[in-house]
Amino acid sequence: MGPARPMNLAVFDIDGIPTRPYGGEIPGAAAFLAAVRAAQDWSVAIATGNFQSMAELKLARGKIPWQGVPIATADDSISRADLIRIATSRASEQYGIGAFSRMATPHSSL
Numbered sequence: 001m002g003p004a005r006p007m008n009l010a011v012f013d014i015d016g017i018p019t020r021p022y023g024g025e026i027p028g029a030a031a032f033l034a035a036v037r038a039a040q041d042w043s044v045a046i047a048t049g050n051f052q053s054m055a056e057l058k059l060a061r062g063k064i065p066w067q068g069v070p071i072a073t074a075d076d077s078i079s080r081a082d083l084i085r086i087a088t089s090r091a092s093e094q095y096g097i098g099a100f101s102r103m104a105t106p107h108s109s110l
Contacts, residue, residue, distance in 0.1 A: 009091055009100040010036040010044045011084060030064055036104075043100070045091035046071040047083040070094050 010032075036044045046066060048055050052073045059066045070090035072083045092098065 007097065007100060008042045008102040008104070009088060010042055010104045011047050011087055029062060033064060033066075042104075043091050043095045043097070044069055045087040047080075047087040048072070049074050049078070049080065049083065051075050 033044060036042045046055070046059075046069055048058075048071070050058060050073055052071075052075045055071065055073050058064075070087060070093075072086035072090065074083075076086050077083055088100065088103070092100070
């Protein structure tokens with residue numbers, strides 16, 4: 001039997017990360033992402049109202065290790081509800097999970 005698949009999904013929204021050149025991490029954002037990635041029963045996805053290019057810029061300036069994480073951006077939809085659905089769908093496909101038991105954000109507890 002292989003390793004247990006993560007049944008919970010943490011959706012990470014990067015809209016609060018500053019775009020100014022000196023930018024910096026939103027307090028706790030990288031720690032949240034690291035905690036989710038380290039937890040065996042959690043997966044992670046990113047949903048943002050930013051376009052893909054701006055999202056990548058913000059993630060880099062915010063020092064957020066996002067490579068390999070499913071992401072939904074304004075290139076996919078301008079609707080927040082759609083972005084969550086798209087990010088969840090991409091995470092489901094990437095992680096091989098039909099449905100997640102629970103969803104969280106950096107503002108909720110794991």
